[in-house]
Structures are given as C-alpha cells and as structure tokens.
Amino acid sequence: MYQLSHLVKQKALDLPLIESLAKTLYYGTGLSLTVIDQNHNKVFSHGPNAHVDDFLEDIFHPFVGFVKDTIKNHGNGVYTYDSDYALSYLVTVVADPSSYYGSLLLGPFLTKEANEHLINEVMHEQNFSMSKREQLKDLFNLIPILSSSRNYYIQQLVAAIVTNPHVTDLYPEAHLTELTEEMVENYDHAIEIEKSDHNHALEVLFLTKVQSGDIEKVIDLYNEHIKAQYFSQTSPNHLRNSKNKAIAFSTLLSRTIITGGVEAEKSLSLAEYYAQKIEQSHNFEELIDIIERMIIKYTNSVLQLSNINHVSVIKNASKYVHLHLSEPIRLNDVANYVNLSPNYFSSLFKREMNLSFADYVNQTRVKESQYLLETTNYSILDIAISVGYNNQNYFTTIFRKFTGVTPKQYRMRSAK
CATH class of the missing domain: 1.10.10.60 (Homeodomain-like)
Structure with missing residues (x-):
C-alpha cells in the first residue's frame, strides 16, 4: 500500500500541492487531470479533456463503487477506471484505514482508435439518439490513445511523483502562485531565442529521409549538419541540455517513422527505450553514441518495411475507411x-x-x-x-x- 499522507492536510486533500502535482502530470504526460474530493465533487481540473462529463454526464456514476472496492481490496495506489463509454482514467486513490480523502484522475484516454464501429457501439450501449452521434464522434477524436506500454510507463511516473514524501519540498506554499506577466514574457523570449537556432528546412529534409528509410542520406545529413548544429558542447550545462534535445529528437523521430508506416506501439516503445538510455548516459561521448545508434535504428525500422509495403498500404487504407x-x-x-x-x-x-x-x-x-x-x-x-x-x-x-x-x-x- 502506498503512503500518501503527505498529500493530506487537516483531514482533506492539500489542494495547492495537489494542483501543482496535477499540472506537473498534465505537462509530463499530455493527459488531462481531474481532482475529486472525499464527497466525490470535482474540485480541480486541468487540460482540454477534463470536462467530458459536461457531455457524458453519468461517466462518473460508477466511480463511487469503484473507489469503495479499491479501498476495500487494494488501498492507496494507481488503478485504471474503465467507464461505460470506452474511456478510461488512471486513478490515484488517497485514503487511510479510516478515511477517504479524494482521488486524482488522469485522463480520459482510449485504448484503441475511435473508429465508426466503436462510436456505434457506445451509441447503442448508452441508448443515445442519432442527434448525439456527431458530438460523440467529435469528442472521441480529441481523446488521446494509450498503448499498453505507454500506459504502464505513465503509471510508473504517476506512482513515482505522488508517492514521493519529499514532494512538498518541491512545491513550497510560497511558490504555489501563478506565473507573473514578466515571467511569461521572459519565458516566451527564451523560446524565441531557442527557436532561432534551428534550421527548419534542414529538419524537414532530415525527417523526410528518415521517413523514407534512406539510411545513407540520413547518416550524411547527421554527420554534416545535425550533429554540429544540435548536439554541441558549447553551451553551459551542455550534457543536460543535449540530453533534453536528444529526448525531444527521439520523440520527433518516433512520430516520423509512424508516418513512414511503422506500427505506433513499436515506435513508442523505441522512444521509451531511448529516453531511458539517454538519461542513463554519463558523459557527452556516450550520449552521442546513443544518438547515432538511435537514428540508425529509427531509420532501419522504416527500411525493413519495404518487403511488406503492400500490406502496410492496405492496412492504412482500411484504417482510413473505418475512421x-x-x-x-x-x-x-x-x-x-x-x-x-x-x-x-x-x-x-x-x-x-x-x-x-x-x-x-x-x-x-x-x-x-x-x-x-x-x-x-x-x-x-x-x-x-x-x-x-x-x-x-x-x-x-x-x-x-x-x-x-x-x-x-x-x-x-x-x-x-
């Protein structure tokens, strides 16, 4: 059973701390987050999909039973709540043997694409009128899809963040304030400076070659341009900065090879694998070696599809039809x-x-x-x-x- 007493203050959820944790989880995972108190009232939400209950009004009706069953059989922890609408949430239940204080709900998310058949199944099971079909379809199109592997790693991330008893040191009350206008302007200015260092046309060319599996051109472009422009030792704290760039680069490559026909789950698994390898690198030379092997692996993943390209075309065309x-x-x-x-x-x-x-x-x-x-x-x-x-x-x-x-x-x- 997880110890989550640090999330409780005066026999209720420590809302300033919880709100900061919620934003951290939202920006870290891309999933919206909702906080529910001990009376099952929504007290905080963050993210574009945190208000699906405005349309699906009874999506949380079975949640009370879910919480009671979870506390009785499992206690504190991170669990999956599957609603009656094919939408799921990762739920952190905050309780002790005598009291329930509330829950953090990360989601909603889908476990498979919301094709027309799934929409029709939900319509039928919920006895919706046809007038709601387009609204439901538009709603589902905005919901992210989580593969089983990504779900697992997000659960690990949530558990690591919310169970850390020192998390209160990271979010002292004096700093739980909104960004000032000056801070926002400085942040935007920093982003503009960073953007100016990037050669967008070069990025597009490089990614196009990765997407087509052109391994020779990819290696040439990396050696001649990418390495020097994006992964140098000239900046302060260069190792940390280069790690951050490498992780972002890996994420970009993973999306690129999906467009090139690689299965999404395989691509996301590669991204998770290389994010770990990048973080584990101890020096700049080791990091560069990981980046170079990573680029070759991503590109070869597309190249290996050439023998089954026709199957991929038919599969993607069928996917388009069903969506x-x-x-x-x-x-x-x-x-x-x-x-x-x-x-x-x-x-x-x-x-x-x-x-x-x-x-x-x-x-x-x-x-x-x-x-x-x-x-x-x-x-x-x-x-x-x-x-x-x-x-x-x-x-x-x-x-x-x-x-x-x-x-x-x-x-x-x-x-x-």
Missing part, C-alpha cells in the same frame, strides 16, 4: 493518405484485395449497417446516414447488392 465511414470517402484522399498516386493505389488495392476500392468501402459500410439494424431501433434513414449514405434509396440498392435483401427485410429476419 471516416460516415463521411464522404474519395479515392484521391485515401491515396494521398497512404502516399501513393490514385491510379497506382487503385490498381494495387484491387490486386491485393481482389475487389475494387469502391466495392470495399461499400462492403464495409454495409457490414456496419447490419450491426446497427440488428442491435438498434434507429430508422433506416438514420442508419444510412451514419454509414455514409445520404440517400435511403441508394443505400437500399447497395445493401441489396451485397446481402440479397433490403435493409427492412434484413431487420425483420434478424428479429426472429
């Missing part, structure tokens, strides 16, 4: 999404899938409409619109082409 099922889906847009010309993408898709891209889109829409016809009472027109058809007659024609029956007949058969 935009209720919207107009144009071949040109999808071809651009997978970085191919429309003609080449169309012929590649048909060769690999043995059906045209247009047929694949219609087939996917029909499958989703079958789910809605079987599980909801939405009108056929509403279902047609939700899967991307604004004309019910056209929807019926397409549905009959793939199933042999009309939507109405299919619903009647399913009800038997």
Whole structure:
C-alpha cells in the first residue's frame, strides 16, 4: 500500500500541492487531470479533456463503487477506471484505514482508435439518439490513445511523483502562485531565442529521409549538419541540455517513422527505450553514441518495411475507411493518405484485395449497417446516414447488392 499522507492536510486533500502535482502530470504526460474530493465533487481540473462529463454526464456514476472496492481490496495506489463509454482514467486513490480523502484522475484516454464501429457501439450501449452521434464522434477524436506500454510507463511516473514524501519540498506554499506577466514574457523570449537556432528546412529534409528509410542520406545529413548544429558542447550545462534535445529528437523521430508506416506501439516503445538510455548516459561521448545508434535504428525500422509495403498500404487504407465511414470517402484522399498516386493505389488495392476500392468501402459500410439494424431501433434513414449514405434509396440498392435483401427485410429476419 502506498503512503500518501503527505498529500493530506487537516483531514482533506492539500489542494495547492495537489494542483501543482496535477499540472506537473498534465505537462509530463499530455493527459488531462481531474481532482475529486472525499464527497466525490470535482474540485480541480486541468487540460482540454477534463470536462467530458459536461457531455457524458453519468461517466462518473460508477466511480463511487469503484473507489469503495479499491479501498476495500487494494488501498492507496494507481488503478485504471474503465467507464461505460470506452474511456478510461488512471486513478490515484488517497485514503487511510479510516478515511477517504479524494482521488486524482488522469485522463480520459482510449485504448484503441475511435473508429465508426466503436462510436456505434457506445451509441447503442448508452441508448443515445442519432442527434448525439456527431458530438460523440467529435469528442472521441480529441481523446488521446494509450498503448499498453505507454500506459504502464505513465503509471510508473504517476506512482513515482505522488508517492514521493519529499514532494512538498518541491512545491513550497510560497511558490504555489501563478506565473507573473514578466515571467511569461521572459519565458516566451527564451523560446524565441531557442527557436532561432534551428534550421527548419534542414529538419524537414532530415525527417523526410528518415521517413523514407534512406539510411545513407540520413547518416550524411547527421554527420554534416545535425550533429554540429544540435548536439554541441558549447553551451553551459551542455550534457543536460543535449540530453533534453536528444529526448525531444527521439520523440520527433518516433512520430516520423509512424508516418513512414511503422506500427505506433513499436515506435513508442523505441522512444521509451531511448529516453531511458539517454538519461542513463554519463558523459557527452556516450550520449552521442546513443544518438547515432538511435537514428540508425529509427531509420532501419522504416527500411525493413519495404518487403511488406503492400500490406502496410492496405492496412492504412482500411484504417482510413473505418475512421471516416460516415463521411464522404474519395479515392484521391485515401491515396494521398497512404502516399501513393490514385491510379497506382487503385490498381494495387484491387490486386491485393481482389475487389475494387469502391466495392470495399461499400462492403464495409454495409457490414456496419447490419450491426446497427440488428442491435438498434434507429430508422433506416438514420442508419444510412451514419454509414455514409445520404440517400435511403441508394443505400437500399447497395445493401441489396451485397446481402440479397433490403435493409427492412434484413431487420425483420434478424428479429426472429
């Protein structure tokens, strides 16, 4: 059981300290944070997604039971609260054997992409009207996705921060004030100076070569420009500054190779691995060696995809379709999404899938409409619109082409 007594003051959460911790966690993880007191009232929130309960009003209704069960069976700690809306939170419960003082909720987050089917599942389970569908979709599009590995490391970070009994020394009450206007101006000025040292065109060229797996050009650009410009020993506290730049550089590379087709979870795992290696480096020479091996590893991750490039194209195209099922889906847009010309993408898709891209889109829409016809009472027109058809007659024609029956007949058969 974690000891969290340092977060409690006069039999209640130490709110000035908790608010500072909340901001630290928000800026450290990118996840919004909500603080709930012993009466389950929201007393503080920070971040763009901290107010989803304004739309999903009962998202915290099961939370009281979750807290009671957690205290009874586990006690203090960091746990995952899964709501009824496919949204989750990392929860730090602050309690002792006699009292519950409140909780820190980091989130919400998704564990998988919010495609059209997930939206429809939530709509069905919560018995929402179709009028709420676009609002729900817009909301989910703003929620971050956490892989299992990132979830694990964030839990470790939260535990390390909130269980540190010396955290009060880091946030003395005298310093728990808002930034003054002068401090903000000085900070902005420092950012502008730092930005001026960067060659944006060079960064774009370098990242483009990483994304395409051009290992030889990547190494040349690094040796000729990147190393000298970004990782030098000329600045004060150069090792710490270079470590910070290296971690930021690793994060940028991890996002770049995802665009190049590497699985997001693999890319984020590499970023976490190299962040640890960078922090563990003891001197500048060791750090540079890690950076150089890191750059080669990231670039080779893209290069190794060349043998399965076609599989990656089809997978990404399918992903696009499932994420935009209720919207107009144009071949040109999808071809651009997978970085191919429309003609080449169309012929590649048909060769690999043995059906045209247009047929694949219609087939996917029909499958989703079958789910809605079987599980909801939405009108056929509403279902047609939700899967991307604004004309019910056209929807019926397409549905009959793939199933042999009309939507109405299919619903009647399913009800038997």
